[in-house]
């Protein structure tokens with residue numbers, strides 16, 4: 161009987177653990193909730209192991225809890241240690257960009273601090289919605305780094321202290337990775353860059369002009385070479401399917417729609433032209449961009465100044 165009750169308890173520990181993990185971002189940091197349930201399970205296992213051989217169940221329950229708390233503290237210590245170590249790595253090698261400077265002697269692997277974004281603007285949402293149009297022809301004027309920063313932020317910028325973003329994300333799994341193919345942006349050299357929303361930086365991935373190859377891989381859509389920059393929406397599906405299984409694939413596609421619409425509207429407020437590109441050869445595009453194999457390209461948005 162005791163065993164049945166114990167198993168029921170353990171099952172409920174596990175199911176609470178799984179349910180709360182799914183939505184933990186809505187309440188407490190995920191790691192804390194995980195630890196709570198790990199502690200609950202450890203205490204239960206300890207209690208069960210020894211209650212058959214010793215008589216004082218209440219005492220054992222207490223010992224089990226104490227044992228669990230110790231393990232909990234150990235895990236918290238480990239997490240804190242690792243996050244501090246991670247932060248100190250991240251803070252090295254960020255290049256601060258002075259917008260008055262003409263050019264930067266950029267090197268691959270370097271991180272560029274992007275200009276601070278505006279969180280308030282003059283144009284109403286209704287006006288931006290009315291103005292939004294697919295624009296496929298641009299002037300030859302360079303994009304500013306501030307505009308690029310603002311567009312990337314609109315797609316995936318972080319808007320609260322818990323790391324949530326401008327676009328909704330199923331279970332806050334954040335599968336999207338933003339890349340930029342730079343053709344003509346003030347202060348940047350032609351090449352492929354990756355956006356890091358956590359510290360609003362751009363990482364220089366590859367300093368090579370890939371625009372013509374990218375255009376060929378995209379059914380020769382000439383906006384790709386004409387644009388000041390092409391925003392590339394990549395996704396790591398596993399981040400979402402790990403939690404939601406096959407349905408996660410749908411969620412990633414939904415999320416790309418949210419993020420790209422944000423860019424469309426932000427471009428309208430900045431008086432820039434853009435269009436979403438879905439017609440391209442997946443393998444060819446991914447080969448040209450030379451991204452990690454786990455990253456799939458789902459959309460591209462060339463952006464340029466209006467003629």
Ligand SMILES: Cc1cc2nc3c(=O)[nH]c(=O)nc-3n(C[C@H](O)[C@H](O)[C@H](O)COP(=O)(O)O)c2cc1C
Nearest residue numbers: 292293294295296378381383435436437438439440
């Ligand atoms: C999933 C999807 C894929 C698209 N792919 C392309 C594309 O490869 N090339 C292009 O020029 N426009 C593309 N478009 C843009 C549509 O052609 C455009 O939204 C449509 O003509 C309506 O015009 P509007 O955006 O100005 O309202 C795509 C739109 C969607 C939603």
